[in-house]
Amino acid sequence: MNNMANGAGKFLGGLLIGGTIGAAVGLLFAPRSGKETRQILRKSADDLPKIAEEIGSNVQYQADRFTETAQRTIDDAMQRLQEAIAVGQEASTKLRQELDYSVSPAQPNLRDATQEDED
Structure with a gap:
């Protein structure tokens, strides 16, 4: 569970950093004046905390969903x-009763019957 959320967090973090670096490099080489470029960079830098917060919330949401799904799967398996244990116990009890019945002393003993015939 944690590995999946951790992997998603690393991916999204890398995406954020890569996107930011790419945007900064693009702005630096764009045919704009220095003042325009600084304004755009400042605006982008101001937006970074919001973007990071949104990504963090999304990663947390996905991790929570994964945890809930895993818990449901575990609950279903339990x-x-x-x-299955209850069915096995019931079958075991039934088999034990059948075996007890087939070996019960209520049936005539063959040895006793043979001795009576000899007398």
């Missing part, structure tokens, strides 16, 4: 496991 439910299926508990049901």
Whole structure:
């Protein structure tokens, strides 16, 4: 879970930094006056905290969604496991009862019947 959120955060952070560097280089080589370029850079720098906050919120949202999905998957698996254990216990109890019935002393003993025939 954490690796996925961490990877997304690194990707988005790299995207932000790369985009910022690319924009700055583009502005420096653009055919504008120094004053215009500085104004554009200042505006871009002012917008960076907002952009970073939005990216951080998005990464957190995606991590939360992933965590919720993983928790539901774990809960579903636990439910299926508990049901399987209950079915196994029921089958085991039924088999034990069948075995107890087939070996019960209520059936006549063959040795006793043979001895009575000999007498």
